[in-house]
Amino acid sequence: MATTGVGFRWLDLLEKEFDKACVGLDTSLADLETEEPEAVFSARQKIATLSSCFAQLTHKALTIFQHSAKLEVGCSY
Numbered sequence: 001m002a003t004t005g006v007g008f009r010w011l012d013l014l015e016k017e018f019d020k021a022c023v024g025l026d027t028s029l030a031d032l033e034t035e036e037p038e039a040v041f042s043a044r045q046k047i048a049t050l051s052s053c054f055a056q057l058t059h060k061a062l063t064i065f066q067h068s069a070k071l072e073v074g075c076s077y
Contacts, residue, residue, distance in 0.1 A: 007065040011058060018054055022047060 025047060033040045 007061075007068065011061055011065065015058060018051075022051060 026044070029040045029043055
């Protein structure tokens with residue numbers, strides 16, 4: 001179960017780092033919004049796409065980690 005626990009912790013840390021990066025990027029874009037509204041809009045659309053892809057990847061990884069945890073419990077008998 002130790003391997004699976006590491007996977008869950010890694011995934012949690014990765015999500016937190018991704019969220020911090022997105023907030024930082026959005027804050028930086030807010031500073032440019034008055035000067036380049038079209039570019040900022042386009043950048044925000046791309047951030048939304050990246051976030052969606054990351055969410056899907058995270059969900060798949062979580063499913064794999066959960067499946068691995070079940071297998072590890074089953075193998076410990």
